[in-house]
Amino acid sequence: MSRTDVVVIGGGQAGLAAGYHLRRLGLDFVVLDTQPTPGGAWQHAWDSLHLFSPAAYSSLPGRLMPPQAGETYPDAAHVVAYLTEYEQRYELPVHRPVRVTGVHRDGEFLRVESDSGTWRARAVVSATGTWSRPFIPAIPGRVDFRGGQFHTVEYTSPAAFAGKRVIVVGGGNSGAQVAADLAHDTALTWVTLREPRYLADDIDGRALFDHATARRKALDEGRTDTGGVASLGDIVAVPPVRVARDAGLLKAQPMFDRITPTGVAWSDGTTADADAIIWCTGFRPALSHLAPLGLRGPGGRIPAHGTQALGEPRLHLLGYGDWTGPASATLIGVGRPAREAARSIAAFLAAGTG
Structure with a gap:
């Protein structure tokens, strides 16, 4: 010892x-x-x-x-x-x-x-x-899906998914980046809990750090909560994301209600078939x-x-x-x-x- x-x-x-x-x-x-x-x-x-x-x-x-x-x-x-x-x-x-x-x-x-x-x-x-400790939400039917399911930690490149029908779940930075990665060579469905909120294109990590620091200082001094980074948006528009977004390739769908053996389904009866689901749902x-x-x-x-x-x-x-x-x-x-x-x-x- x-x-x-x-x-x-x-x-x-x-x-x-x-x-x-x-x-x-x-x-x-x-x-x-x-x-x-x-x-x-x-x-x-x-x-x-x-x-x-x-x-x-x-x-x-x-x-x-x-x-x-x-x-x-x-x-x-x-x-x-x-x-x-x-x-x-x-x-x-x-x-x-x-x-x-x-x-x-x-x-x-x-x-x-x-x-x-x-x-x-x-x-x-x-x-x-x-x-x-990757997190995947408990969605009805998830164990019945016959395709492949992957979390962000298992994703490496679009090569393994080329030509396939892929559903990417998640409206944060990882979800947007993985969706942008796959948008050119797959039949992509991007699903988010709410409409994607992009930060202004000129905002990067420098501004985010300054904003987070200012919020902490305000809270420590008893001033009004500025809302932190989340008040600015959810997605940093890094170049690959901007390219896919501006080309109209990143059109988010609302979160589905259940998973079927062949894909996903919404409460209004809409369905989408998939060969793979990639969960960009955090940790x-x-x-x-x-x-x-x-x-x-x-x-x-x-x-x-x-x-x-x-x-x-x-x-x-x-x-x-x-x-x-x-x-x-x-x-x-x-x-x-x-x-x-x-x-x-x-x-x-x-x-x-x-």
Whole structure:
């Protein structure tokens, strides 16, 4: 059994940002990553995925992402290379592949159990993200569909679907991007819960981060809620989405009511046959390793103040979305809550209460 000040669970962008700030504060820590190689969830993204922002506005703390030749918005492979270099540059102590099975209270320590050993830590940062917990809604008839069903995590490129009838479900960024990817070579039906809301074409990740930050500042100061990023729209109009939209290829249909063995059906009797359904319906936080702590609240989330769990002050949650910091699930957004978490942990340990 090993002992350390801090165990960071997850070696993607949030875990690396935490490691950067923990190192700057001189704390002893390890990062446990379930992936066999660096890059986090980015190494599993579909082939055409690009960032919403230029490289300089998609950087982790301390190191600007270099631009990608010929690309305004870097692709996923460029992000993987950047995260790999970042990890090496700061000599972050990442152990992989390590799958954490549970975090337990153990007196003055938190005991982190894994398939590669056990660590006792005075504090834990959970930064496991959401990619490993894809969500598919419970739609009547889903188990009866005779075609293929895929989630965003399983989608790679339109090649496997060329010439087929494909239904893409989801009105967010992933749904729009996958639909745009498939719009040219498939018989596409794009289904959304509500009419797609595109952000203005000149808005990218820079503006979204600034808007999320302004909202958090307003809330902290007791001012009126600006509504956050969601008030601007649901879909960033990245170039491939704009091209497909402007060509009239992205015409969304309302959500269907049930799935049939050969496709989907609406309550008015309309049907659509399909060879495949791709669910771009989001994710849930990957928090099963924290179940022994008994902290889950309504909606499956762990109540927190900032990044610190209310029911266990030695635990910090990082990178799961706005509930753990404004835009904290983004490359540029995770830096600030990572810094706050590291500082909070350092103060906690210095006080001798951990």
